[in-house]
Amino acid sequence: xxxxxxxxKYLFRKExxxxxxxxxxxxxxxxxxxxRQDPGQGLRLIYYSQxxxxxxxxxxxxxxxxxxxxxxxxxxxxxxxxxxxxxxxLCATGGSSYNEQFFGPGTRLTVL
Amino acid sequence: GxxxxxxxxxxxxxxxxxxxxxxxxxxxxxxxxxxxxxxxGKGPQFIIDIRSNxxxxxxxxxxxxxxxxxxxxxxxxxxxxxxxSAVYFCAENRPDGYALNFGKGTSLLVTP
Numbered sequence: 001x002x003x004x005x006x007x008x009k010y011l012f013r014k015e016x017x018x019x020x021x022x023x024x025x026x027x028x029x030x031x032x033x034x035x036r037q038d039p040g041q042g043l044r045l046i047y048y049s050q051x052x053x054x055x056x057x058x059x060x061x062x063x064x065x066x067x068x069x070x071x072x073x074x075x076x077x078x079x080x081x082x083x084x085x086x087x088x089x090l091c092a093t094g095g096s097s098y099n100e101q102f103f104g105p106g107t108r109l110t111v112l
Numbered sequence: 113g114x115x116x117x118x119x120x121x122x123x124x125x126x127x128x129x130x131x132x133x134x135x136x137x138x139x140x141x142x143x144x145x146x147x148x149x150x151x152x153g154k155g156p157q158f159i160i161d162i163r164s165n166x167x168x169x170x171x172x173x174x175x176x177x178x179x180x181x182x183x184x185x186x187x188x189x190x191x192x193x194x195x196x197s198a199v200y201f202c203a204e205n206r207p208d209g210y211a212l213n214f215g216k217g218t219s220l221l222v223t224p
Contacts (some may be wrong), residue, residue: 004155031210042201042214043156050210057213090155092203097143097209098163101154 003027004104005087006091010080011109013085021107023091032074032103033092036060043090049074078109086111120199124218132187133218135202140183142204146212147176147187150199158186159200189220197222 004026013019023032030049045058046058049068063082068074078085088108092101119158125131137145143164146218148156162169162176162185169176185202203212 018189032211033211036215042216044208044213044214045211048211080189092155093124093212100146100158101212102146102158106153106155108153 004091004093004102006089006104006107008096008107009105011107012041013109013111014078018077018079019109021089021091021109023074023076023104024072025074025091025093025104026072027093027102028064028071029093029095029102030071031094031097031101032068033094034058034064034074034076035090035092036067037088037106045074046089085109114159119216120219122221124221125192127192127194127222127224129192131187131192131196131220131222133187133189133200133213133217133220135185135187137183137204137215138213139204139207140180141207143209144204144205145176145178145185146203147174147185148201148203149196149206150201150217156187172203192220192222194222194224196220 002025009023033048035048037043044060046064047066048054066079090106091104094101113211146161147159150156160171160176162178173190177186199217201214201217
């Protein structure tokens, strides 16, 4: 994990509510990423940001929103428009392109 | 190998044996490949990476082999230990070089 903090570790949400997942890093990496993982599945890209004040949609961006106002922070909001939000959410950071990504410990979101 | 369904393929090996985990990737233009290890409830952890101008790369107890002709990647773990039990993912870079496309993973179970 080292240097990447995700909070909370577990999150419960009622249907129809928006919820924001936090991701903070002190690795001084320019790029940050959000992935979603469902049971027995690989990681799917939600959003990513190569630099402050800029971000791109991934493969499953519908129902999610992000902001990148600071280099250290890349919060993910799961909106009520996301139909199946229950999943394990992973934040990652990376330096330049074509290099490894470092993952945080994850947030497990459950919709009640 | 990679799963096409909801159940991860599982590789069961005895402690001390060598393990080989396989992965087929999709994009012949990919330049960067990476293997991650994920323990239950945690974020993925970097194991080893390889660039497309290489066929083989070795780390501590691990070797990655890349066959670009058939778009195949493998991870070899020597003298497998109980602590190696986890899910292993291969990933390839996306076209812009930043985010990664992940395979669905292989579960490695090491028995005494």
